[in-house]
Amino acid sequence: MRWSQAFIPTLREAPADAESASHILLLRAGYVRQLSAGVYSYLLLGQRSLLKIIAIVREEMDRIGQEFYLPALHPAELWQASGRWTGMGDNLFRLKDRFQRDLCLGMTHEENMAAIAAGELRSYKQLPQIWYQIQTKFRDEPRPRGGLLRVRQFIMKDAYSFDLDEAGLDASYQKHHDAYCRIFDRCGLRYLTVEAHSGQMGGSQSQEFMAVSPAGEDWIASCRGCGYAANLEKAESTPPPPAEAEQDAAPEAFATPGQRTIDEVSRFTGLPAAKLIKSLLYMAPAARAGGEAEWQPRLLLVRGDDEVNETKLLTLWPEARPAHPAEIEQYTGAPAGSVGPVKLRHPAVKLYADRALIGRRGLVAGANREGFHLRGLTPGRDFQPEWVEVRQVRGGDACRHCGQPLEVQPAIEIGHIFKLGRKYSQSLNVRVLDEHGKEAVPIMGSYGIGMERILTAAIEQNHDAQGFWLPPAIAPFQAVVSIVNTGEAAMLQAGERIYAELRRLGIDALLDDRNERPGVKFKDADLIGIPWRITVGKKIASGEVELGKRSRPGAETVPADQAAADLARRLHADG
RNA sequence: CGGGGCGUAGCGCAGCCUGGUAGCGCACCUGCCUUGGGCGCAGGUGGUCGCCGGUUCAAAUCCGGCCGCCCCGACCA
Numbered sequence: 257m258r259w260s261q262a263f264i265p266t267l268r269e270a271p272a273d274a275e276s277a278s279h280i281l282l283l284r285a286g287y288v289r290q291l292s293a294g295v296y297s298y299l300l301l302g303q304r305s306l307l308k309i310i311a312i313v314r315e316e317m318d319r320i321g322q323e324f325y326l327p328a329l330h331p332a333e334l335w336q337a338s339g340r341w342t343g344m345g346d347n348l349f350r351l352k353d354r355f356q357r358d359l360c361l362g363m364t365h366e367e368n369m370a371a372i373a374a375g376e377l378r379s380y381k382q383l384p385q386i387w388y389q390i391q392t393k394f395r396d397e398p399r400p401r402g403g404l405l406r407v408r409q410f411i412m413k414d415a416y417s418f419d420l421d422e423a424g425l426d427a428s429y430q431k432h433h434d435a436y437c438r439i440f441d442r443c444g445l446r447y448l449t450v451e452a453h454s455g456q457m458g459g460s461q462s463q464e465f466m467a468v469s470p471a472g473e474d475w476i477a478s479c480r481g482c483g484y485a486a487n488l489e490k491a492e493s494t495p496p497p498p499a500e501a502e503q504d505a506a507p508e509a510f511a512t513p514g515q516r517t518i519d520e521v522s523r524f525t526g527l528p529a530a531k532l533i534k535s536l537l538y539m540a541p542a543a544r545a546g547g548e549a550e551w552q553p554r555l556l557l558v559r560g561d562d563e564v565n566e567t568k569l570l571t572l573w574p575e576a577r578p579a580h581p582a583e584i585e586q587y588t589g590a591p592a593g594s595v596g597p598v599k600l601r602h603p604a605v606k607l608y609a610d611r612a613l614i615g616r617r618g619l620v621a622g623a624n625r626e627g628f629h630l631r632g633l634t635p636g637r638d639f640q641p642e643w644v645e646v647r648q649v650r651g652g653d654a655c656r657h658c659g660q661p662l663e664v665q666p667a668i669e670i671g672h673i674f675k676l677g678r679k680y681s682q683s684l685n686v687r688v689l690d691e692h693g694k695e696a697v698p699i700m701g702s703y704g705i706g707m708e709r710i711l712t713a714a715i716e717q718n719h720d721a722q723g724f725w726l727p728p729a730i731a732p733f734q735a736v737v738s739i740v741n742t743g744e745a746a747m748l749q750a751g752e753r754i755y756a757e758l759r760r761l762g763i764d765a766l767l768d769d770r771n772e773r774p775g776v777k778f779k780d781a782d783l784i785g786i787p788w789r790i791t792v793g794k795k796i797a798s799g800e801v802e803l804g805k806r807s808r809p810g811a812e813t814v815p816a817d818q819a820a821a822d823l824a825r826r827l828h829a830d831g
Numbered sequence: 832c833g834g835g836g837c838g839u840a841g842c843g844c845a846g847c848c849u850g851g852u853a854g855c856g857c858a859c860c861u862g863c864c865u866u867g868g869g870c871g872c873a874g875g876u877g878g879u880c881g882c883c884g885g886u887u888c889a890a891a892u893c894c895g896g897c898c899g900c901c902c903c904g905a906c907c908a
Contacts, residue, residue, distance in 0.1 A: 268857065268869065269843050273901045293900065347907070364908070398832080398906050406907090454908080462908085473907095672908065704908075741866045775868035782868090793867055 257733070259768040263300050266780050276471045278715040279403025281724050285784040287711075287732075294400025294408035301784060302711070304732035306411065309443060309710050310390055312729065313413045316439045320431045321386030321415055326368045328392055332358035334367045338683045349394045349408075361394035366676070366702055369416040370684035373698070380420045380690045383698060384428055388415035390707070402471060404708040405668065411708060417701040418681070420690060425675055425699045429461070432673050432703045436465055440670065443710050444727025446717055447670065450476050453489040453567050454674065465671035465705075467713035472666035477649045481660030489567035492645060493653035493662050495559065495612045498530050502617040505632035507598065512629045516593025518560045521629060525620060532560030533613065533621035533633065535595040537584050537605075538569075540576035553579065553587040557597055557609040557621070557635075562647040564610075569646050589624045596621035597639040598630055609641035668713045669706075676700040715785070718807065723783035725806035728827055733766040735823055736786045740774045740793035750801065750816050751792040757820035763827065782806065788827070790819050 265286040274280040282288045287302035298306060314323065335341035335348070341360075349361040362368065369387055377383070393412045400407050417428035433449070440447050445467050452464040464487055466476050477493065478485035486492070515524045522529045536556045541549035554573070558564055569576060584592050589601030597607055601624065613619075617634045635641060651664035678697050680686075690696040715724045728734045735758060739751035751767060758765040766786065768777050774793075781789050791802040791811065801819050804811030805826075814822050 265841090266869095267842060272837075272843070275902065290900090345906095366908095395907085399902095399904090401902080452908095674908070676908095702908080743866070771866095773866055773868085773870060775866090775870075778868045780869085791867080 257766050259736075259766055260770045262766070264780075264784065265299070266783055274403065276402045276405065276716070277719050277724075278405065278471060278712045281715055281719060281783070281785075282403050282712075285723065287785075288404065294397055294406065296404060296407065296409075301732040305711055305726065305730055305785070306707055308730045308732075309707050310411070310413075312442050313439055313705060313707070314390065316435045316442070317388050317413065317415065320435050321388045321417075324369075324372075324387050324389045326362070326365050326389050326391060328362050328394065330360050330362050330368065332360060334371060335360060338367050338370075338680055340367070347395050347397070349396050362391075363393055363395045364412075364702070364704070365389065365391070365414055366416065366680045366700070367684060370680040370686055370700070373418055373681065373686045374684050377418065377686060377688050377698070380688050380696065383418055383420050383688065384424050385418045386415060386428060386431070387418075388413060388703075402473075402712075404712045405471065406473065407708065410706060413705040413707065415703040417703070418686070418698040419701075420688070420696060420698060422699060425701055428701050429673060429675055432701070433463065436671050436673065436703075436705065439705065440465060440467075440710075443714065443730050445670065445710065445713055447713075448476060448478055448485050448667070450478070450667075451486040451490050452672065453487060453571065460675045460677065462672065462674045464669050465673075466667035467670050467709075467717065468665055468667045469713055469716040470666055471712075471716045472668040474667050474669050475664055476667045477651075477653075477662045477664050479655040479658060479660050479662050481655055482658035484655055484657050484662075488565065488649055488664065491649040491662075492656050493649045494656060494659075495562070495647070495650070495653050498616070499528070502531075502619075504634060505618050507630050507632045507638050509623045509625070509628050509630050511627060512594075513627045515627075515629075516591075521620065522560065525629075525631075527620060529560035531619055533596065533619050534558045534560050534562070535597060535622055536564065537579040537588060537592075537595060538573065538576045539579050539583060540573040553583065553602065553605045555588070555595070555597060555600065555605050555607050556644075556646065557607070557613060557641060558647055559610065559612045559616075562610065562612060562650075564646050565648040568648075572644055572646060588622075590622060590626050594622040594624065594626050594628060596624055596630055596633075597635075597641065598633065599624050607639055607641040608644050609635055610647045611643050611645055612647050613641075614643065668709055668716065670709045670713055671703075671705040673703045674701060676702045722779070724785045725787045726785040728787045731785055731787050732764075733786050734764045734827060735788040735790060736766045736768055736781050737790045737792065738768045738774075738777045738781055740777070740791065742769055742771050744796075746796050747792050747794075750796045754790055754792065754801065754816065754819050758823065761820055761824045763820070763824060788823055790823065792816070 267284040270280045271283050288296045288298055290296055351359050390413045394409055397408050419425045447465050447467045450464050450466050452462045454462045475488040477491035515521045518529050518532055538554050539551045540554050542552040587602040587605050588595045613635050619633045620629055620631045621633055623630045653662050655662050678699055681697050681700050686698050687695050714726050718725050737751050737755050739747050742748050755767040787806050789804045799816050800813050801816045802811040803814050
């Protein structure tokens with residue numbers, strides 16, 4: 257394509273409302289324009305890049321499954337069948353048709369796919385099935401952000417597997433895992449596969465594909481020693497032991513007037529936060545014989561310098577909430593800040609403690625009396641908690657599997673694979689006859705990749721002050737041919753020749769034939785994400801041009817008539 | 832939804848406190864000039880000052896309401 261004919265609206269300055277590198281650069285490079293919060297138009301470059309990403313995803317998915325195309329517009333009944341019409345809450349875009357019938361825009365397609373399966377699958381002989389689509393998804397995000405990172409409309413590859421039994425599901429899951437690795441490898445991303453929290457989707461196993469980036473919204477813990485990696489929502493570790501040996505001592509109350517937070521008590525007592533116990537009262541629903549839920553007070557103890565991970569907590573105690581101030585007084589006898597595990601006012605309070613407190617001695621906690629704390633506390637001797645795992649893993653914690661220190665870093669979720677179970681096949685009535693002629697409910701898996709997130713992550717991982725460079729496989733053009741001065745016949749002709757040769761070799765090239773000053777062309781070329789550049793300048797007098805890789809400074813001089821073939825070889829060799 | 836910020840030309844911003852002529856840089860158009868890192872000179876085009884209402888002789892500016900966008904948090908397969 258000729259730049260003089262192309263619509264590539266580059267911006268010299270960053271738009272005021274863009275913050276992250278990818279957001280700024282997508283706008284500056286003319287890839288996208290924003291229509292409203294979390295809704296973007298993809299222009300020439302953005303669309304070309306996404307089409308290349310989609311092509312890779314399609315190729316790899318076709319190796320393991322079959323492509324469908326399902327509606328984005330769904331009747332409410334479909335979502336009511338699975339319970340997600342109400343369960344999904346405000347994240348689901350809802351609308352009404354002219355007859356006031358309820359509809360929604362699909363955010364995923366488990367129901368839709370299961371409905372097709374329910375209507376058509378009859379026999380175990382038809383299994384396994386892997387069905388996928390590449391479709392626009394809609395989510396009414398409470399806060400869209402970061403350019404294309406979290407949006408309300410985006411393109412997703414979503415796949416669904418149907419198997420007769422767990423072993424079949426394991427195989428389908430593994431196929432997706434392998435396909436995803438091939439996809440992200442081909443897209444040139446630096447990523448990790450991590451154990452993930454299954455969330456409301458339920459299911460037995462799930463993994464996320466995470467592109468490491470400071471712009472990421474998720475945090476992952478990973479171990480260089482053994483390869484263990486997990487989302488912080490699920491990660492486990494062994495915290496470093498306390499610095500000094502701890503002594504047994506008898507519990508003893510002491511006054512701590514006005515000292516409420518861990519920080520305050522730590523400063524007041526001169527003890528490190530690790531010697532304190534943080535005591536948090538939660539209310540959690542416990543099933544009762546009558547079916548009615550009973551709200552139970554539960555005191556959760558964690559190390560003073562630890563944080564509770566909300567996701568872990570809610571996995572342990574679904575629907576639990578922090579107790580209100582009145583409840584805290586009622587059950588413990590003290591306001592928040594003086595609460596502890598010993599001498600609780602109300603016998604109904606159940607005690608739980610994070611495993612990081614196992615084996616600790618001589619600790620300090622609230623005395624359940626306003627303005628007083630207890631020292632000399634030893635878990636297991638002075639109180640008997642049930643041990644749980646709720647603390648947030650921190651960088652430097654020891655790996656559970658090999659003891660090496662864990663690294664904690666932010667990452668962008670680019671893919672997620674799930675063993676779903678039978679929730680959707682059950683509720684949408686998917687039934688097949690097994691080999692014994694008995695009715696069986698197939699077991700499902702669900703697997704997603706966010707197309708825009710691949711582009712976003714690639715930019716976040718490959719940029720500098722001047723712009724960015726995409727891996728050639730997903731760049732809108734693999735190379736740009738910059739003609740320094742189109743007014744010079746020799747340069748113009750050489751540029752045209754190289755451009756034609758590149759096209760003949762099957763290389764997507766952009767010919768910068770604009771009547772602009774060299775500085776403008778170079779700045780633009782550096783900005784817009786094209787990985788290779790051939791510069792046709794004054795060296796053409798001796799039959800030479802320059803070949804430069806955007807990710808590296810500098811360029812080398814090559815014979816003009818070799819330049820295209822040279823580039824083709826390099827693209828083939830190392831991208 | 833809570834906290835913070837912003838809304839003035841296509842983009843980036845000043846002007847608002849202290850009411851009275853809407854301004855700067857870039858971009859864009861014309862001409863000349865220039866061609867290895869966003870040239871130079873000259874002349875131009877372009878703005879319902881987010882919207883509605885109020886105060887006032889007079890509102891970008893003061894007051895009230897609303898809308899939109901961004902950031903932090905909450906939320907989030």
